[in-house]
Amino acid sequence: MHTSDAATALATPQAPVRVDGDDDTGRRVIATRDIAPGEVLADLREAHRTPVKSRFTVQIGPDAHIDGLWQFTFLNHSCDPSVHVDTTAMEIRALRAIAAGEELGYFYPSTEWMMAEPFDCHCGTPACIGRVTGAKELPPQVLGRYVVNRHIAEMKASA
Ligand SMILES: [Zn+2]
Numbered sequence: 838m839h840t841s842d843a844a845t846a847l848a849t850p851q852a853p854v855r856v857d858g859d860d861d862t863g864r865r866v867i868a869t870r871d872i873a874p875g876e877v878l879a880d881l882r883e884a885h886r887t888p889v890k891s892r893f894t895v896q897i898g899p900d901a902h903i904d905g906l907w908q909f910t911f912l913n914h915s916c917d918p919s920v921h922v923d924t925t926a927m928e929i930r931a932l933r934a935i936a937a938g939e940e941l942g943y944f945y946p947s948t949e950w951m952m953a954e955p956f957d958c959h960c961g962t963p964a965c966i967g968r969v970t971g972a973k974e975l976p977p978q979v980l981g982r983y984v985v986n987r988h989i990a991e992m993k994a995s996a
Contacts, residue, residue, distance in 0.1 A: 852878050852879055852907070852908060852909075853868060853869045853870045853872060853878070854866050854867060854868055854869060854878065854908050854909075854941060855867050855869050855908065856908050856911050857940075858911075863913075864911035865911065865913060865940045866908055866909060866911050866912050866913070866940065866941045867938060867939070867940055867941070868935045868936065868937050868938065868939050868940075868941060869937060870937045871934070871935070871936055871937050872931045872934065872935040873931065873934060874931055874932065874933050874934050875930060875931060876930060876931045877928050877929070877930045878909075878920065878928075878929045878930060878931065878941075879906065879907070879909055879928060879929040880927070880928055881895075881903060881906065881922075881924075881927040881928055881929065882927040882928075884903040884904070884905060884906055884927070885903060885904055885905045886901060886902070886903055887902050887903070887904055888900060888901065888902070889902065890902045890949075890953045891904070891953050891954075892953055892954045893910050894953070895922055895924070895948050895949075896924070896948045896949050896950060896988070897924040897927075897948070897986075897988065898924070898988045899950075899988060899992060909922075909929055912929075912941060912942065912943055913940065913941075913942050914942060914943070914944065914945040914956075914958060914960075914969055915942025915943065915944065915960055915962075916944065916958055916960050916962050916964045916965045916966050917942075917960065917962040917964050918932060918942050918943045918944040918947075918983070919931065919932055919933055919935050919939070919941050919942055919943075920932055920935075920941050920942070920943050921943060921947065921984050922943050922947065922948050922986075923986065924948055924986045924987070924988065925986065925987050929943075932984065942960075944983045944984075944985075945969055945971070946966075946969065946971050946972040946975055946980065946983070946985070946989070947972075947983055947984060947985040947986055947989060948986055948989065949971045949972065949989075950971050950972050950973050950988075950989060950992050951970065951971040951973050951974075952969060952970055952971045955968060955969060955970040955971070956968075956969055957969070964982070966979060972985065972989045972992070972993055973992075973993075973996065977993065980993060
């Protein structure tokens with residue numbers, strides 16, 4: 838695991854993203870400029886911790902979650918993710934090049950063991966997993982296609 842030193846200079850309010858949409862149509866996180874692969878977009882080390890999960894929390898351990906992730910609170914699920922929420926380094930970084938104007942997405946089961954509110958994904962990508970319930974119910978060979986966090990790998994190994 839690498840350090841988060843690079844993230845220190847990239848306070849989240851300066852992240853190259855904006856939030857689009859509203860409560861009716863749903864909100865999306867959009868890149869405001871081209872983003873390079875591996876670029877750190879948010880430092881989560883100071884994020885608020887809570888034992889209670891919701892649709893707006895990210896799981897960082899078997900019984901720990903964080904919320905209030907600034908713009909990234911509205912990061913949607915993607916079965917073909919462009920960013921990784923790394924709960925060991927405590928940062929969000931690009932998995933690949935992202936073009937200005939593109940919506941960012943991360944693979945929810947990479948952090949969530951059991952979603953607070955499961956839903957049906959309609960992303961339409963060839964990789965689509967359909968019902969998104971969390972890592973617990975995903976076949977290991979499907980989960981294995983993705984970058985997942987340590988707590989998820991450990992919970993899956995002992996499930
Ligand atoms: Zn999908």
